[in-house]
Amino acid sequence: MTNKKKKLSIVVPTYNESGNVEYLTERIDKALNGIEHDIWFIDDSTDDTPDILERLSKNNSHVHYEHRENEKGLATAVIRGFNVADGEFLACMDADLQHPPEILRPMYAAMRSGADMCIPSRLIKGGSDGGLNLYRKFVSGTARWMGKVMLPCLRKISDPTSGLFMFRRKMLEGADLKPVGWKIMVEVLAMTDYHLIVEIPYSFHDRNSGESKLSGNATMEYIEQLFGLMKRGIRHSDVKVTRWSPEFTDKMVEKYI
Numbered sequence: 001m002t003n004k005k006k007k008l009s010i011v012v013p014t015y016n017e018s019g020n021v022e023y024l025t026e027r028i029d030k031a032l033n034g035i036e037h038d039i040w041f042i043d044d045s046t047d048d049t050p051d052i053l054e055r056l057s058k059n060n061s062h063v064h065y066e067h068r069e070n071e072k073g074l075a076t077a078v079i080r081g082f083n084v085a086d087g088e089f090l091a092c093m094d095a096d097l098q099h100p101p102e103i104l105r106p107m108y109a110a111m112r113s114g115a116d117m118c119i120p121s122r123l124i125k126g127g128s129d130g131g132l133n134l135y136r137k138f139v140s141g142t143a144r145w146m147g148k149v150m151l152p153c154l155r156k157i158s159d160p161t162s163g164l165f166m167f168r169r170k171m172l173e174g175a176d177l178k179p180v181g182w183k184i185m186v187e188v189l190a191m192t193d194y195h196l197i198v199e200i201p202y203s204f205h206d207r208n209s210g211e212s213k214l215s216g217n218a219t220m221e222y223i224e225q226l227f228g229l230m231k232r233g234i235r236h237s238d239v240k241v242t243r244w245s246p247e248f249t250d251k252m253v254e255k256y257i
């Protein structure tokens with residue numbers, strides 16, 4: 001099954017990312033040349049990020065943003081973005097360029113090839129974690145291990161706890177997503193219905209500018225989220241996960257874009 005070209009909306013949560021949003025937008029636009037797309041920044045910043053977003057949205061018709069004064073939180077921002085964006089394909093990406101925007105093009109090819117969801121992976125052939133230090137490797141390995149023990153739907157997926165993914169909007173119909181904590185993709189994997197997931201390799205990078213917002217609270221919120229999902233999550237019986245090699249990914253980009 002293949003799909004016609006569909007509009008892609010990229011949701012980017014931002015908290016004090018003034019040094020990143022302009023460069024990110026340039027790179028997304030370049031990566032998606034020829035593909036109908038827009039970018040939705042959902043912003044809770046206290047620095048001048050909203051001023052930059054205002055200017056960007058005036059000069060670039062792909063850029064939209066919403067600045068929230070009285071709300072904060074990564075997961076609520078991403079879910080808000082999914083609700084306001086109108087693409088038939090939705091993607092989520094961090095603002096700090098740790099997720100290289102160029103990966104959006106092969107992700108889009110994966111969706112057009114028939115995937116319900118595309119999850120780039122740092123942990124398959126051709127991928128890299130960008131030289132995370134031992135402590136960060138340990139934290140992210142433990143988060144993956146816990147997720148897979150508690151939620152069977154994560155077991156076939158090599159990199160299920162990142163914030164980089166693309167999926168069909170229709171998967172959200174009727175889904176009971178609770179925006180707790182940071183791991184919004186885990187919520188989507190546990191609470192929506194899908195049949196084919198494609199994994200493609202990518203290289204994670206260092207943060208481009210600004211500071212990490214990851215706090216100690218995130219760990220507790222993740223554990224709370226996993227327990228909640230164990231009770232609420234839907235069962236997935238016939239899900240297929242296909243892994244693309246770097247060479248095959250290139251071929252698929254040529255074929256589908």
Ligand SMILES: Nc1nc2c(ncn2[C@@H]2O[C@H](COP(=O)(O)OP(=O)(O)OP(=O)(O)O)[C@@H](O)[C@H]2O)c(=O)[nH]1
Pocket residue numbers: 012013014015016017042043044072073074077093094095096098163207211212213214
């Ligand atoms: N809207 C919104 N975005 C947030 C909030 N907290 C973090 N973000 C954004 O979520 C994304 C991920 O946050 P990061 O601080 O990069 O977290 P991380 O990638 O796990 O940590 P580092 O590897 O240290 O960068 C970034 O685009 C942040 O700007 C928030 O409260 N509201």
Ligand SMILES: [Mg+2]
Pocket residue numbers: 094096098207212
């Ligand atoms: Mg980051």
